[in-house]
Amino acid sequence: MESGLISVDWFSGDSRAYFLTHLHSDHTRGLSSSWNRGPLFCTRITAKLFPIKFPGFDLSLLRILDTSTWHCLSLPSPSSCTGHMLHVMPIDARHCPGSVMYLFRGEFGRVLCTGDFRWELTGEDAVEPREALLRALNGRRVDTVYLDNTYCHPSHDFPARLVAAEKVIDIILSHPNHDVIIGIDSLGKEDLLVYIAQKLNVKIWVWPERLQIMHLLGFDDIFTTRTSLTRVRAVPRYSFSADTIDALNSIHPTIGIMPSGMPWASKPYDKNQKVYDCRPDSSCSSFKRSGNEKASAIKPEQIDGSVKGAQRKLFSVPYSDHCSFAEIQALLRLIRPFNMEGIVSSSPCYVDPSYYSGFCDDKTETGRMNKEQGERNGRPARAILTKSSFKRSNYSNCYRRKEGKNNKLGTLGAYMSRLKAVRRFRRGAKIVDTISAS
DNA sequence: GCGATCAGTT
DNA sequence: CACAACTGATCGC
Numbered sequence: 001m002e003s004g005l006i007s008v009d010w011f012s013g014d015s016r017a018y019f020l021t022h023l024h025s026d027h028t029r030g031l032s033s034s035w036n037r038g039p040l041f042c043t044r045i046t047a048k049l050f051p052i053k054f055p056g057f058d059l060s061l062l063r064i065l066d067t068s069t070w071h072c073l074s075l076p077s078p079s080s081c082t083g084h085m086l087h088v089m090p091i092d093a094r095h096c097p098g099s100v101m102y103l104f105r106g107e108f109g110r111v112l113c114t115g116d117f118r119w120e121l122t123g124e125d126a127v128e129p130r131e132a133l134l135r136a137l138n139g140r141r142v143d144t145v146y147l148d149n150t151y152c153h154p155s156h157d158f159p160a161r162l163v164a165a166e167k168v169i170d171i172i173l174s175h176p177n178h179d180v181i182i183g184i185d186s187l188g189k190e191d192l193l194v195y196i197a198q199k200l201n202v203k204i205w206v207w208p209e210r211l212q213i214m215h216l217l218g219f220d221d222i223f224t225t226r227t228s229l230t231r232v233r234a235v236p237r238y239s240f241s242a243d244t245i246d247a248l249n250s251i252h253p254t255i256g257i258m259p260s261g262m263p264w265a266s267k268p269y270d271k272n273q274k275v276y277d278c279r280p281d282s283s284c285s286s287f288k289r290s291g292n293e294k295a296s297a298i299k300p301e302q303i304d305g306s307v308k309g310a311q312r313k314l315f316s317v318p319y320s321d322h323c324s325f326a327e328i329q330a331l332l333r334l335i336r337p338f339n340m341e342g343i344v345s346s347s348p349c350y351v352d353p354s355y356y357s358g359f360c361d362d363k364t365e366t367g368r369m370n371k372e373q374g375e376r377n378g379r380p381a382r383a384i385l386t387k388s389s390f391k392r393s394n395y396s397n398c399y400r401r402k403e404g405k406n407n408k409l410g411t412l413g414a415y416m417s418r419l420k421a422v423r424r425f426r427r428g429a430k431i432v433d434t435i436s437a438s
Numbered sequence: 439g440c441g442a443t444c445a446g447t448t
Numbered sequence: 449c450a451c452a453a454c455t456g457a458t459c460g461c
Contacts, residue, residue, distance in 0.1 A: 012441095026453060032441075116452090150451070183448070185453055238447055238454050258448075262451050322452080344452090 005075060005084060008102060008113040008146070011035060016075040016084070020046060021115025022099035023053050023187055033057050041065050043090060045098030048216055049187070052209075065090045067100060068132035089136050092129040093117035095148075095321050096188035097217050101129075103136055109143035112335060114343070116148045118320070119327040120160045133334065142335040149342035150322040157324055164319035165195045168257055171315050172200060172232070178313075179254040181245070183237035186210065188321050190217060192259055193234055197222045205233035245313050259319035 004015035011018055011030030020042040021027055033056040041063045042050075050057055065071050067090045075084045086106035093099040095116040104111040120126045158164070172180050182193070186209070193204050203224045206214060214223045224230065240256060248254040323331070332340075 024453065030441085034440080188453090236448095236454080237452090241448060260448090260452075262449090320451095 005077075006086070006104070009115060011037065017041060017073065019088070019102050019113070021093065021101065021113065022046060022096055023049055024096065024116070024185070027115065028053070036061060039063050041088070043067060043098045043100050045217070049098060049213065052213060052216070067092050068128060070136070089132065091132050091136075094120065094125065094129060097190060103133065103142075110137070110140065112142045112145045112337070114146060114148045114331075116150070116322060118161070119323050119331045121327065121330055122160055123162060130334070137335065142337040144339045144341065145332075145335060145337040146341050146343050147328070148322060148344065149328070150344050151320070151324055152328050152342065154325050157326065158318035158320055161191065161319055164259065164317050165192050167317050168192065168196060168259065168319070169199050171255070171257060171317070172196065175253075175255050177253060178231070179248065179252050180232045181240065181248065181254060181256045182232070182234045183240040183256070183258050183260075184210075184234045185237055187213065189259055189319070190214070190219065192319060194219065194222055196232060200232070202232050203230045205230050207236065210234070242314060249313065254313065256314045258314065258316045260321075
C-alpha cells in the first residue's frame with residue numbers, strides 16, 4: 001500500500017502536499033483553474049502571479065513560503081495514522097520571478113529539488129541563495145538532488161547574465177537608428193529588460209498581458225504598451241522569426257535580439273576556446289570560431305537561404321536562465337549529494353548529470369550505473385532516463401542511498417523509493433513515501 | 439468544457 | 449544542430 005507524500009512540480013497524482021518551483025508551463029502540467037487536490041506551496045511572487053496563469057484558481061489552496069528560512073510542516077501520512085513531520089526551505093533559484101529550489105528535511109533525509117535554476121558565481125544577488133543553502137546544510141550532505149540538468153555538459157559554457165546583458169547593450173548602441181525587438185517568454189528576463197532601460201535611459205514596450213505581469217512584479221515606470229515612446233520592444237519569443245524582422249525592416253530598420261536560443265551549444269567542446277560571438281554575420285544561431293569555422297559554424301544560408309538578409313539583423317546572445325556546466329558543478333561541490341537525478345533528459349548530448357559532473361560517489365548505485373551504462377552503450381546515457389522508458393514507469397530503488405542504515409531512511413520504515421519525472425511532458429518529481437506496513 | 443497528448447514554432 | 453517555453457490541433461470523455 002502506498003500513496004504520495006509530497007510532489008514537486010507534479011500535480012496529477014495523489015499527494016499530501018504539492019510544491020511549485022515556478023510558473024513556467026513545463027512545470028505546471030496538471031495544474032488548472034479547477035485544480036483542487038490539496039495545499040499548494042509556493043513563493044509570494046508565484047502566488048501573486050497565479051491568477052494570471054490560472055484565472056479562477058482557488059487561492060485559498062495556496063500556502064506561501066518565505067525564502068531562506070525553514071518551515072516545519074506536519075502532513076497526514078499517506079498510509080498510516082501517524083503524521084509526517086518535515087521541514088522545507090525554499091531557496092531563490094534565480095531562474096525567473098518567484099522561482100525557488102526546495103530543500104526538504106525529513107525521515108527520508110535531505111532532498112534538494114532544484115527546479116530550474118541559475119547559480120552564478122559572481123554578483124550580489126547570488127550571495128543570499130548560496131548562504132541560505134550553506135546555512136541550511138550546516139556541513140551536511142544532501143542525500144538526493146533532483147537537478148536542473150538542462151545544460152549539464154562541459155560544452156555548455158556561457159557567461160553570467162550581466163556579461164550577456166552588456167553584450168545586448170553593445171548591440172543596441174551600435175545600431176543607434178534601428179528599432180530593437182527582443183524575444184522573451186511570459187515570465188523571465190525582466191532583469192535584462194530593466195538593465196537595458198536603465199543603461200540606455202529608455203522605456204521598453206511590452207504587450208498588454210506582459211505589462212500586467214510587470215506591474216504585478218512591481219515594475220511601474222519602465223514598461224509601456226505605447227509604441228511611440230520607445231524604439232526597444234520586447235515581444236513573445238514564439239511570434240518572432242526572421243520573417244518578422246524582414247517584415248519590420250520593410251517599414252523601419254530593425255534588429256532582433258534573442259537572449260537565449262543556444263548558440264553556444266553548437267560549439268564543440270574545447271576548453272581552450274571561449275568565444276561569445278554576437279556578430280550578426282556569424283548567424284543568429286551559429287557559433288563561428290575564428291580560425292576554425294569548419295568545426296562548428298552554421299552558415300546563415302544553411303538555416304534558411306531566403307532570409308539571409310534578416311539573419312544579418314538577428315543577434316543571439318547567450319543570456320541563459322539555466323545553469324552553465326560550471327555552475328552546476330559549483331552547486332554540486334557545495335551539496336555533495338549521495339545521489340542525483342536529472343529532471344530533464346531531452347537533449348541527445350544529455351545524460352545523467354553525475355556522468356559528467358563526477359559528483360556522485362562511485363560507491364553509489366547511481367554513479368556506478370552511469371559509468372557502466374555509458375561504456376556499454378558507447379554513449380553516456382542511463383537507461384532509466386531515456387525518452388522511451390522514462391514515460392510511465394516506476395524506478396524503484398533507482399536512487400536509494402547505498403550508505404547509511406541499509407537504505408532505511410528514518411525510524412518509521414519509510415523509504416524514499418520512487419522517482420517519477422517525465423521528460424518534456426513535465427519536469428517534476430513525485431516523492432513517494434512507501435510505508436512497509438506489515 | 440477539460441485534461442491528455444502530439445506536432446509544431448523560435 | 450536543437451533547448452526551453454510556448455501555441456495550437458486533435459482526441460476521448
